[in-house]
Amino acid sequence: MTQPLSIIQATVITQDPQTPQAGAVLVGGGRVLAVGELAELQATAPRAGLLDHRDLILTPGLCDAHTHLVTYGFSLSEINLHGARSVSEVQARVAQVAMNTPAGSWIRGGGFLLSELGVSGYPTAGVLDEVSPHHPVQLYSRDHHMTWVNSAALRAAGITEATPDPEGGQIVRPLGCLLEHASALVSAVMPEPTEAEYLAAARAGADDLAARGYVSTHTMAYEPPQAPRALQTLAARGELPLRIWACLPHSRLDAARDLGLGSGSGGLFGWGGVKFFADGALGSRTAWLHAPGFADGSGTGIALDPPELIRERGLEAIALGLTPVTHAIGDRANTEVLNVYDDLRAAAAARGIRLRIEHSQHLRPEDVPRHKGLVCSVQPIHLQADAPMIRELMPHLAEGSYAFKSLMDAGAILAFGSDAPVAAPDPRANFAAAVSRVDDGGGRLAPAEAMTVEDVLWAHTRGPAMAAGWEDEGHIRPGARAAFTLWDRLGGNARALVL
Numbered sequence: 001m002t003q004p005l006s007i008i009q010a011t012v013i014t015q016d017p018q019t020p021q022a023g024a025v026l027v028g029g030g031r032v033l034a035v036g037e038l039a040e041l042q043a044t045a046p047r048a049g050l051l052d053h054r055d056l057i058l059t060p061g062l063c064d065a066h067t068h069l070v071t072y073g074f075s076l077s078e079i080n081l082h083g084a085r086s087v088s089e090v091q092a093r094v095a096q097v098a099m100n101t102p103a104g105s106w107i108r109g110g111g112f113l114l115s116e117l118g119v120s121g122y123p124t125a126g127v128l129d130e131v132s133p134h135h136p137v138q139l140y141s142r143d144h145h146m147t148w149v150n151s152a153a154l155r156a157a158g159i160t161e162a163t164p165d166p167e168g169g170q171i172v173r174p175l176g177c178l179l180e181h182a183s184a185l186v187s188a189v190m191p192e193p194t195e196a197e198y199l200a201a202a203r204a205g206a207d208d209l210a211a212r213g214y215v216s217t218h219t220m221a222y223e224p225p226q227a228p229r230a231l232q233t234l235a236a237r238g239e240l241p242l243r244i245w246a247c248l249p250h251s252r253l254d255a256a257r258d259l260g261l262g263s264g265s266g267g268l269f270g271w272g273g274v275k276f277f278a279d280g281a282l283g284s285r286t287a288w289l290h291a292p293g294f295a296d297g298s299g300t301g302i303a304l305d306p307p308e309l310i311r312e313r314g315l316e317a318i319a320l321g322l323t324p325v326t327h328a329i330g331d332r333a334n335t336e337v338l339n340v341y342d343d344l345r346a347a348a349a350a351r352g353i354r355l356r357i358e359h360s361q362h363l364r365p366e367d368v369p370r371h372k373g374l375v376c377s378v379q380p381i382h383l384q385a386d387a388p389m390i391r392e393l394m395p396h397l398a399e400g401s402y403a404f405k406s407l408m409d410a411g412a413i414l415a416f417g418s419d420a421p422v423a424a425p426d427p428r429a430n431f432a433a434a435v436s437r438v439d440d441g442g443g444r445l446a447p448a449e450a451m452t453v454e455d456v457l458w459a460h461t462r463g464p465a466m467a468a469g470w471e472d473e474g475h476i477r478p479g480a481r482a483a484f485t486l487w488d489r490l491g492g493n494a495r496a497l498v499l
């Protein structure tokens, strides 16, 4: 039996310079077969079924270029502290869950931002003990670079005032907050989810993205190995609604080489990148900054993976056909990564690999032109909550923060994402933030960096596809994957259409 053919009628934006606009698309066997006007395609394929979306806009399918998909799936059933505006609001939500949870069971949640809670220092364990003396509690900050825990959690992990800071982390005193790798001291003693729970979380995360109009995503490595395994299981069962480009943590590179793992494993799940972290994050004051550092006197942040390590292991990744992917938030972290990448450019180009930076968040003006040909995987939605913090903590870097237009003009390939669960994977919010630059404080962050809605669409479709080396995605032309997004207007309500 032959595959059925379909014609989609819509206002088609192709992102193919040959035919930028069209009235219909002919699809069969999961591929685009032809692009043109309705009458002409109906003449070509008279028996094709018609999908009449003439009142909608059809574009290449949306990709979220930075997610922690399974963690996001888990977060959908945990305490959601996005938007919590005070410590007492956090206490109320924890108390509510504690009432309905057997004593001794862990309570998890996340999404708070210290600045939004109105606290200047780090909150203590005692604040959570007031509402949860018998349940260990672990709450992630929105950027996931810090956790806030109660005394029961500290006891379970054996952390006391006398415990030394672990490498790459800090135990804040008086006790209550754990920065960077210090959070792992508590995570390590929490009960491990079962395989079925991982599968359920993977499915919940993927289904949520698909329902928002996404057809693909790039998953980052800040997750346990059970997470990509669950996604691979869903892909093998034909139950994955998204195409996935996944990153390995660099610590697994040796195992990957020994197993002969490389890019392009086929199907909807593929390994593509190797993840490094040059620094922490802004809200936790762990972003790595050039002097003078944070304006509140809290220092110049934390450097994580040393540049020499990124250089050495980056070359190993490239030799396996995998893309180096480096998290860099602070201006110093970005300078250091650019220096390393200058040394990797020739090797990457020889393998057809595009070197990639995650966040590219705060840049010195002299570093912007150095991004030519690099992928900048950035998250416009984060500027909404970050802008008030930027003005307070690093006013000297405001103009070089989320510098999307300048990066585009410098020849960088922009790939937009949400960093879910750090922010909700909401394409409308990403479009609004990148076009308007309006932040939660009602101001506009570096308004000269505003983008057009067409450029945002490109950065949410073709940019990520180029970053992943997907020649068949991000544009609508013969041979492309038949994975689209339908819109009432660009940047408005969206839904996925995968045939």
Ligand SMILES: [Zn+2]
Residues within 6 Å of the ligand: 066, 067, 068, 220, 222, 419
């Ligand atoms: Zn992330």
